[in-house]
Amino acid sequence: MKQERLKAVAQYIEKEDRVADIGCDHAYLSIYLVKMQICKSVVASDIHPNALEIAKKNIEKVGLAIPTLLSDGVENLDQTKLNTLILSGMGTSTILHILKNVDKNYIKKLVLQSNNDLPLLRKECQKMGYSLEEEQVVFEKGHYYVIGKYTLKKKRLNIREIHFGLYKKENNAYYGELKKEYQTILKKVRRKHILKRLKIRWKLYLLKKYL
Numbered sequence: 001m002k003q004e005r006l007k008a009v010a011q012y013i014e015k016e017d018r019v020a021d022i023g024c025d026h027a028y029l030s031i032y033l034v035k036m037q038i039c040k041s042v043v044a045s046d047i048h049p050n051a052l053e054i055a056k057k058n059i060e061k062v063g064l065a066i067p068t069l070l071s072d073g074v075e076n077l078d079q080t081k082l083n084t085l086i087l088s089g090m091g092t093s094t095i096l097h098i099l100k101n102v103d104k105n106y107i108k109k110l111v112l113q114s115n116n117d118l119p120l121l122r123k124e125c126q127k128m129g130y131s132l133e134e135e136q137v138v139f140e141k142g143h144y145y146v147i148g149k150y151t152l153k154k155k156r157l158n159i160r161e162i163h164f165g166l167y168k169k170e171n172n173a174y175y176g177e178l179k180k181e182y183q184t185i186l187k188k189v190r191r192k193h194i195l196k197r198l199k200i201r202w203k204l205y206l207l208k209k210y211l
């Protein structure tokens with residue numbers, strides 16, 4: 001598997017995990033997890049029949065036995081047979097929509113890679129009882145991707161962590177990029193929109209400690 005982003009997702013999967021790769025698309029990650037014997041079991045699921053057909057063909061090609069399932073989120077999945085969900089390459093609203101039906105009695109870990117609105121994702125997961133335990137940033141093809149491991153451990157993020165994640169020195173370039181983005185937005189917001197400007201300045205203030 002070539003994608004560093006997906007390899008980073010795989011780094012949060014462990015030997016005892018029984019995983020559903022929700023939104024598996026062409027099943028590259030599911031195949032990697034099984035091929036490398038990273039965890040106990042994997043089921044590859046997707047809402048789109050076409051994606052799942054390609055997933056099945058890819059799985060056949062490599063000669064692995066990975067179950068596939070057509071499902072909107074966890075709808076058709078038997079959560080009693082799982083303990084870990086991967087939701088990667090989707091937006092925060094889709095991820096949160098799917099997580100509404102997660103059964104915490106069985107699902108002990110979420111590995112999430114959202115393409116947008118990470119503060120909302122971190123905050124809502126925390127409300128659901130899944131706290132951000134570890135996070136890493138991967139730079140690939142001109143984009144920064146943030147991958148988070150969320151567990152049922154009781155750990156509350158502070159406001160800075162909700163907005164910018166768990167501090168890691170090696171993420172300096174990423175924080176620098178966020179700073180540039182906010183500065184660009186600030187330039188575009190007209191002077192009369194005082195509240196909007198204050199909000200952006202406040203985020204820049206929070207970010208300062210990470211830089």
Ligand SMILES: C[S@@+](CC[C@H](N)C(=O)[O-])C[C@H]1O[C@@H](n2cnc3c(N)ncnc32)[C@H](O)[C@@H]1O
Nearest residue numbers: 022023024025046047048051071072073088089
């Ligand atoms: C951009 S792809 C990401 C594929 C892969 N997970 C990755 O990270 O590269 C998003 C996939 O999520 C699937 N998807 C979107 N909404 C879904 C839902 N509610 N339930 C299951 N799959 C969904 C799409 O069909 C698509 O295959």
